Amino acid sequence: MPKHFFVLGLDSLRLSFLRCVPDAGDYRFHPLFALEEVVNPMTFDYDAMLDIARQKLEAFPGPIAGIIGHWDFPTSVLLAHLSEIFGLRSASLEAVLKCEHKYWSRLEQRKLMPEWTPDFCAVDPFAENPLTQLTIGFPLWIKPIKAHSSYLGFRIENEVQFADALKKIRAAVHSCGDPFNQALAHIPVPDEVEDVDGNWCIAEEILTGKQCGIEGSLLDGEYRVHGIIDTVKDSKNLSFTRYEYPSVWPRHAQEKICEAGERLLRHMGFDNSAFGIEFFWDKRHDSFKILEINTRISQSHCDQFIKVHGVSNHQVPIDLAFGRIPDLSHYRGDYRTAAKFMLRRYRDTVLERAPTPAQIECVERDFPDSKIVITAEEGRSLSEQSMPDSYSFEIANIWLGAQSQHQLLEQYHQLADALEFRFGDDGVPEPFQFKCVRY
Structure with a gap:
């Protein structure tokens, strides 16, 4: 009998990833x-979304093995909430919200690991004088309590930039903040967090160094990391340019963040679920900081795992659903390294023509096993994209595998140059001349 899984926000690309798991023919993905x-x-x-999902799951005629999610809020929270309702294995709704509420999460991080926690404070963007709420100095980052992909996140150098950023935040923060508040209403929230709702912001010190993330899981208290992925930003340290797997960080740094992740998640009461945690490492001082906790696998990493291990990281939530400890080291792919690249532009203009x-099919044939997805919409301004980065505009996602980092970056430059875009300002995408990283 096939095992049935429901997948939040399933599309053809992510379905192709799901089919790259062993025994995929035994599963049905809805x-x-x-x-x-x-x-x-x-x-x-x-x-309303919770009610719709509940009704759909209740109406399903057979047993449900599990619910799979690989997107941020509302997916991550709906997954835990629905799993709790239907008795499926998952982290508790409270643990998930504790991790995803940026201020609440920072409070818990500071209690356990103060040296790993950046300085921070809560800011009400609708207060009469939000500037008086700052307890840290410029420069700083400010972002909503609940957002993702750098949406409404700003680097602030002075009071003028602070005021300008809050104006933009006030105009758009409710789109995610209001539904996040609805989710928070389903759990008890501690007094120290209660007033800081989804429409507030968090201001934090600027983190320096290299960024890296661990993906892993806990099953009945047993902690396992299945992958370590480098998150590479541009030269200004503002916008993401690629997710590269496996990490090229030195072993001692990888061990440090893996150990920190276990301490942190146990403190949060997080169990029976997949996770991802992002860290910064300052090589000069050999110091580490926590960036954020994600309560899911990342769909951005699926293809890298397929290329390196021969299996998507979707194998992790499937294993957890059946009470199996995930271990991707058993699998072998065709490549030694792989990455998802984000092709960007830094100036707003109209995308007049995309490939x-x-x-695209022709370019993909020239670069075997590559995938290209155009993320900007032809005929529209780049700034009209949904929830854009505050400093750049994503044009395309490009997935590649190679036998070395040097080969990976060379192929990316060649592929990016082969994509023909036409913009209203006659500009071109910026493929970045990346250099190989060695430690």
Whole structure:
């Protein structure tokens, strides 16, 4: 008998990833909400979505093995909430919200690991004088309590930039903040967090160094890391340019963040679920900081795991659903390294012409096992994208595998140059001349 899984925001690309798990023919993957309903919706009603999902799952005629999610809020929270309702294995709703509420999470991090926690403070963007709430000096980062992909996140150098950023935040923060508040209403929230809701912001010190993330899981208290992925930003340290797997960090640094992740998640009461935690490492001082906790696998990493291990990281939530400890080291892929690249532009303009499907197919044939997804919409300004980065505009996602980092970066430069875009300002995408990283 096939085992049935519901997948939040399932589309054809992510379905192809799911089919790259062993015994995929034994599973049936059913969509729960359309992609656009859970990924960057302009606004949504969390409780209404919860009711719709509950009704759909209740109406399913057979047993449900589990619910799979690989997107940020609302997916990550709906997954825990629905699993709790239907008795499926998952971290508790309270533990998930504790990790995802940026201020609450920082408070807990500071209690356990103060030396790993950046300085921070809560800011009400609707206060009469938000500047008086700052307890840290410039420069700093400010971002909403609940957001993702750098949306409404700003580096602030002075009071003028602070005021300008808050103006932009006030205009858009409710789109995610209001539904996040609906989710928070389902759990008890401690007094120290209660007033800082989803429409508040958190200001934090600027983190320096290199960024890296661990993906792993806990099953009945047993902690396991299945992958360590480097998150590479541009030369200004503002926008993401690629996720590279496996990490090239030195072993001692990788061991440090793996140990820190275990301490942190146990403190949070997080169990029976997959996770991802991002860290910064300052090589000069050999010091580490926690960036954020994600309560899910990342769909951005699926293809890298397929290329390196021959299996998608979707194998992790599937294993957890059946009470198996995930271990991707058993699998072998065709490549030694792989990455997802984000092709960007830094100036707003109209995308007049993007590569056609036939042109993309031709480029993909020239670069075996590559995947290209155009993320900007032809005929529209780049700034009209849903939830854009505050400093740049994503044009395309490009997945590649190679036998070395040097080969990986060379192939990316060649592939990016082969994509024909036309913009209203006659500019071109910025493929970045990346250099190999060695420690």
